[in-house]
Amino acid sequence: MKFDKPAGQNPIDQLKVVGKPTDRIEGPLKTTGTAKYAYEYNEQVTNPAYGYILGAAIARGTITRIDQTAAKAAPGVLAIVTAANAGPLQTGKFYVSRFLAGPQVDHYHQAVAIVVAETFEQARSAAALLKVEYKKQAGDYDLEASKGSAQPPNPGPYTPPGETLIGDFEGAFKAAEVKIDQTYSTPDQAHAMMEPHATIAKWDGDKLTCWCTIQQLNWGIRDLGVILGIPKENVRLISAYIGGGFGGKGTVLSDLVAASLAARAAGRPVKLTLQRPLMFNNTIHRPKTIQRIRIGAKQDGTITAIGHESWSGNLPGGMTESTIASTRLLYAGANRLTRLRLAVLHLVEGSAMRAPGEASGMMALEIAMDEMAEKLQMDPVDFRIKNDTQEDPEKPGRKFSTRKLVECLREGADKFGWERRNAKPGIIREGDWLIGMGVAAAMRGAPITKSAARVRLDSSGKITVETDMTDIGTGSYTIIAQTAAEMMGVGIDQVQVKLGDSSFPESSGSGGQWGAASSTSGVYAACMKLREAVAGKLGFDVEKAQFSDGRITVGDRSAALADAAKNGELVAEDTMTYGELSKEYAQDTFGAHFVEVGVNAFTYEIRVRRMLAVCHAGRILNPKAARSQVIGAMTMGVGAALMEEMVVDKKVGFFVNHDLAGYEVPVHADIPHQEVILLEDIDPTMSPMKAKGIGELGIVGVAAAVANAVYNATGIRVRDYPVTLDKLLRAV
């Protein structure tokens, strides 16, 4: 099915199942510990050996010698894989990392060897016996120092243009009545998901099956095929449940490659999981950025010039952190500049993490907006509303498909009690605590992409959906079940959903906030075909047929769906593809975040007291799952604001705090009452589902709202995240 004109009325609009707050259908499996994660397929693989990765001890240089004598002789050791015996390895099509060092070491903890043994403990112990000699080479680890050598990025599917210039930015900024010119930084951040990267790899001849934990199975088979030099048809990946991803498990990382190589070398299936430190220095992360923002406005608050320049670093060929993405679309202003620059750094690869680009970009832009509002002596909510735009500011005439940013801000201000905020910072005090409120806008693109599904109807009237979509804790299983139930007119308990197997029809996968809208649209397309098949089988006119209560009905005539499958299962499969509507309309999601913090007047400890998010993100397929996504994202935003930072040791060239004791993420005690309001939205330009994503929108702007609240509480403006007490104390 091709979607190329705005959707009209369709079966989803009945909203009997879709749109209802619905518990996760796989919830009981999760709470009872019976949902199987990658490392737990013990019935399928009964004789695994265990692999353990030894990471490089240096950041950059060459391996001159690996003495394997002691390791080979250690108890239980079956094989040792290094670059010398691994065979040729390519890099995948998404990440640029080489998954095995040798002779060159590209970054700290790059895999140097994989030790395979009978037990995990034996493999780990033997890995420590490998004697690796290195020749160190100087490297660049400091973005500040390498900023001058940064270059415009190469354009790519996930990289906006290196420069956009509308009108006369420099002239307008120079002439502006009121202006700010500030520089901000966001640190390297880790996904820090609970489940580590893990794989069980099993070869049957030249066919490879991997139980793994990745978000995009279609990318996974493509990349693993390319890396190992085998046809992707020979690769099957299974990721039925994923213990958090946040972009950190987009496609193939070293666990999949290492397990595959190890299984081949050992002649046995191999289980391999990354030890936690390797998740920081061996996989991917959200890279540090330095951002200069210039805003010029008239005295009445009308923005006349807005400029956003940004620097990030990566391994050669790596992605640019596209911080300017929101700035291009969020606020009006005739004269505009965005500029991206990418430096070469010899740290582990930077790549996608929840709302890549927008999250770090809005951390800076939305502080800048707060600073500008203060300079204009305007309320920060009013300042944002004043500069709202209903069309793409870079392409006048191109409308937003739907956009209720102003409503998000107004509704939020009203519900949060924004009028109680004192515009003058450092005034409100309760006991030993300085109290402040902050606001930030949120905006995240609403990409949608082709997605296929297969649906089956059996003789008992049950529907089974199969698609290689993944559920990374987001609720994919449930919204897909809701979609199929709505389409076929059955209860959700009549639908079984099978996900996370690359042998199923190719879906969108989970990433970029496209999963929910895309994968359900694929299911919609397949269900339309199944409705035709049912109607055809039972002699109904599908155009006139009603599907409800497990029956198909036209006029007075009615039959059970099950009757259509009496003589054998009905199977339908289709792919939803898309036309040009995303070019015609700017399709985005919007929101507003309101935060109240307390800052201890003595110690300057910061504690968040209240949070509210108002989101406008298309039709909400399952308000309960959507709310969970948003409160999780708000929590992650608090982490970004107040504690998360992978600290670079610029001498050694690595992330020092490479475990969960050193890399702090919020705990329950950090997170106060959170409220989420989902504004009514139906976007017919997206797909027949009229839905958009929300999982990434929820994080965008949160950190800035916290930082703005800290400023409101203390009068201290911290422009380098995270906002920690030592930075406040330095300014006292």
Next chain:
Amino acid sequence: MKSFTYQRVTTPAEAAAAIADKPGAKFLAGGTNLLDLMKLQIETPAHLIDIGRIGLDKIEPTANGGLRIGALVSNTDLAADPKIRKDYGVLSRALLAGASGQLRNKATTAGNLLQRTRCPYFYDTNQPCNKRVPGSGCAAIAGFSKQLAVIGSSDACIATHPSDMAVGMMALDAVVETINPAGKTRQIPISQLYRLPGKTPHLETNLEKNELITSVVLPAPVGGTHIYHKVRDRASYAFALVSVAAILFKDGSGKIAIGGVAPRPWRVPGAEKLIPSGAKAFAAKLMEGARPTQDNKYKLALVERTIELVLKEGKS
């Protein structure tokens, strides 16, 4: 983890004797720190003597009105003990400010005293660390040191002692009781338990080889207002940037120990006469000779500010 042998003993004397027999042996109590360190091959004992079942798990009154806390009393039980909560509130509060419920269930009194530093360079065996490999150097001093020591440190090591409990015990003038393989017992005031790093940061305590802590004795209750204030960016489950254990008396005097700033709980009894003069004067004396890095000099201001807050709390 290196292969090791394992033995379970049933009495303190048996434990002390067993360790004398086995070169490279270590006692295993709660294991919340030792097992992690073994997995990372930072600790590589050849033999473990599991003392989890040797008793020493009671809190009992002493003849002079204090309490004797068995070495194996869990942090959870110690924090919840009614006598501790009533008369030694600073200790209960310090314990509850540390780790997590699950860890406190396993962690023991003696094990908590002897836990190793959380310096990130100590935890990465690719990096030089004089505490882990004597003479290899210190990557932390010129590296990431925001969490690390500002006083009592040396050119060889700026690690901190991570315990909260020990800071409370320092304010309480606790005394550590031990037994050695010959069966000889002795008492060590907690102020004498820890060594400063100097040139030998791998030597962390004044315990002799194979000496086993059997209990910690608290003197008779001294009254006063007990406060433990732990400062950190994350509200829970984080090591102290600075912590203050204070026992404050109506006459303005007090006993104050500081955590998160030094290789041991930091207390300077000679400075405490300045407590009535206020945080500034007291903190200046307490932190005299501090040698912070660029990364952690904020701790000096934070110590003073936290003391100021604690003194204010003590008055209210």
